[in-house]
Amino acid sequence: MAERRETAIPVETTAQAYLELLRARGFEYFFGNAGTDFGPLVDAFARFEAEAKDRPRPITVPHEFVAVSMAHGVTMCTGRPQVVMTHTIVGTANCAGALINAARANIPLFMTAGRTPLVESGLLGARDLHIHWAQEAYDQAGMIREFLKWDYELRNFVQLEAVVDRALSIATAEPQGIVYLTLPREVLAEPQTEFRLNTVPADFRRERLQPEPELVERAAARLAAATWPLLITTRLGRDPGAVEAAVELSETLATPVVEFNPTHVNFPSSHPHHLGFDPAPLLGRSDAILVVESDVPWFPSRTGVNPDARVIHVGSDPLFARYPIRTFPMELAIRGDAATTLEALTSEVKRHGTNQNPMISRRSAALRGEHDGQREAWRAAALAAQGDSPIDFDWLSRCIGEVLEDDTTLVNEYDLRLTQVSRDRPGAFFSHSPAGCLGWGVGAALGAKLADPSRTIIATVGDGAYIFSVPTAAHMVSATYNLPILVVIFNNAGWGAVRKTTQDLFPNGWAVKTGIFPLSDLRPSPAYEKIVEAHGGYGERVERPEQVRPALRRALKAVREEGRQAVLNVICKRE
Numbered sequence: 001m002a003e004r005r006e007t008a009i010p011v012e013t014t015a016q017a018y019l020e021l022l023r024a025r026g027f028e029y030f031f032g033n034a035g036t037d038f039g040p041l042v043d044a045f046a047r048f049e050a051e052a053k054d055r056p057r058p059i060t061v062p063h064e065f066v067a068v069s070m071a072h073g074v075t076m077c078t079g080r081p082q083v084v085m086t087h088t089i090v091g092t093a094n095c096a097g098a099l100i101n102a103a104r105a106n107i108p109l110f111m112t113a114g115r116t117p118l119v120e121s122g123l124l125g126a127r128d129l130h131i132h133w134a135q136e137a138y139d140q141a142g143m144i145r146e147f148l149k150w151d152y153e154l155r156n157f158v159q160l161e162a163v164v165d166r167a168l169s170i171a172t173a174e175p176q177g178i179v180y181l182t183l184p185r186e187v188l189a190e191p192q193t194e195f196r197l198n199t200v201p202a203d204f205r206r207e208r209l210q211p212e213p214e215l216v217e218r219a220a221a222r223l224a225a226a227t228w229p230l231l232i233t234t235r236l237g238r239d240p241g242a243v244e245a246a247v248e249l250s251e252t253l254a255t256p257v258v259e260f261n262p263t264h265v266n267f268p269s270s271h272p273h274h275l276g277f278d279p280a281p282l283l284g285r286s287d288a289i290l291v292v293e294s295d296v297p298w299f300p301s302r303t304g305v306n307p308d309a310r311v312i313h314v315g316s317d318p319l320f321a322r323y324p325i326r327t328f329p330m331e332l333a334i335r336g337d338a339a340t341t342l343e344a345l346t347s348e349v350k351r352h353g354t355n356q357n358p359m360i361s362r363r364s365a366a367l368r369g370e371h372d373g374q375r376e377a378w379r380a381a382a383l384a385a386q387g388d389s390p391i392d393f394d395w396l397s398r399c400i401g402e403v404l405e406d407d408t409t410l411v412n413e414y415d416l417r418l419t420q421v422s423r424d425r426p427g428a429f430f431s432h433s434p435a436g437c438l439g440w441g442v443g444a445a446l447g448a449k450l451a452d453p454s455r456t457i458i459a460t461v462g463d464g465a466y467i468f469s470v471p472t473a474a475h476m477v478s479a480t481y482n483l484p485i486l487v488v489i490f491n492n493a494g495w496g497a498v499r500k501t502t503q504d505l506f507p508n509g510w511a512v513k514t515g516i517f518p519l520s521d522l523r524p525s526p527a528y529e530k531i532v533e534a535h536g537g538y539g540e541r542v543e544r545p546e547q548v549r550p551a552l553r554r555a556l557k558a559v560r561e562e563g564r565q566a567v568l569n570v571i572c573k574r575e
Helices: 014-024 036-052 064-078 088-094 096-104 156-173 184-189 213-225 241-251 338-351 358-386 393-403 440-451 463-468 469-480 496-505 510-514 529-535 544-560
Strands: 007-009 029-032 057-060 082-086 109-115 152-153 176-184 194-198 229-233 255-259 288-292 310-315 332-335 408-413 429-431 455-463 484-490 538-542 567-572
Touching: 007 310, 014 036, 014 156, 014 184, 014 194, 029 036, 029 064, 036 109, 057 469, 064 082, 064 088, 064 096, 064 109, 064 429, 064 440, 064 469, 082 088, 088 096, 088 109, 088 469, 088 510, 096 109, 096 176, 096 440, 109 156, 152 156, 156 176, 156 194, 156 310, 156 338, 176 184, 213 288, 213 310, 213 332, 213 338, 241 338, 288 338, 288 484, 310 338, 393 455, 393 484, 393 544, 408 440, 440 455, 440 469, 455 544, 463 484, 469 529, 484 544, 496 510, 529 538, 529 567, 538 544
Parallel strands: 029 057, 029 082, 082 109, 109 176, 152 176, 229 255, 229 288, 288 310, 310 332, 408 429, 408 455, 455 484, 484 567, 538 567
Antiparallel strands: 007 194
């Protein structure tokens, strides 16, 4: 039986006991957008402040989408789960898209919500507002259950510790995800005198899934025998230790690495074995393909794969069992922690004597040539566009790459061209969830700043993503909690993805012939830079390519030296 050491804490309500439990379990922040169900917690936080208890720190976020995105941002930087609370079912509805993002990104989130009071009279906290009837649902969690690992409703004070600890255990178990707990007002308001809780430190750290040795041996044999192996990844870098392991495996085998739609720094972009962000040119010749933590390693409708290729998938859930359909070829599926599995593969590959194989050195030299040629082509594309007006995405991205310093973290939502920036250090770059619910970037950037206030955070977003980010709420939080970040808006005055997919589907269709793309235009484009000015921040509109570099310097001066948030509204060409 697990060790248990109890301590007794004087409390007046279940809500006070709940905060004491969150404090004991190490939560630093409590992200919330309060409603009438929060009364017991508001009072409990007031007692905490009077007693100088600074954890968990309440962070008021006046929109639930931003609250969840901030929690997502803290966790992606630290690995530590965060707690969010919203107002009953309506608050849950407001954050549904952000929850989908977090679920598909395997963020261990402790999501909580109030619940419409259970009773109409007779208990403290009973219904006393008109909304307390209309807001009740038969199944509040049902609205988001498909994207949850677990949900429950707190029934009474006695089970408080057991319920919270179970929630955290499930959220942090691989594959990690979201748990959802509803908290009725009567239960939170119930009078108490003492809360006895276990003080033995609970270990909710990310577990290390050990791969099956036999599968590792088989995979290593396939890789060692390959003429042209290939490693494709999307998010192995969510564990920084896996990046070093990937480098060692790549150097052992002289394996090219492609980051397809990367959400993290998965492999140093300056490494000579890094061959960019599109696996399509390599799939036809590759005879062994190692897919590590990638839900979509290529697009089957657009890309042909060597029919003789042996394809090996590695990850905490290599089958992506929560995806309704996913049918990529798969000879082996190895369920294991990315770092541990890559280290085991490297060790096993070395047993095959690859260091004595002259093919390895020849392949490494060939990769360096391809790598250098790629970089020169990328650089040439940006320089060729440096005079274009409206401003080209490649040129804007290259200028952003030039201002990056060691203390800078990039948070990208779609538009940054990764070919134009250096991404070598784990934790220096994060991108949106594969679910792609717009609006994540600004809130996540605020979370990254909260996680490490010493870092400079640059968020790169499209104009549509900026609209979805609830900018008034986000800028208010930035000002309130002294979280200065730079937001660069790639403003092409429209839904670029909608235009592109229409062109791809119907290259000779009416939209292409007429230049008319209904439902994809965001004109007239407002002065987005004025929104941040309303919150005391620095805003600037940038229309000419030669203005980009000096504008970035001015905005970064505001962030780094003046402690002010900044927005650059960069007028870009439509692509």
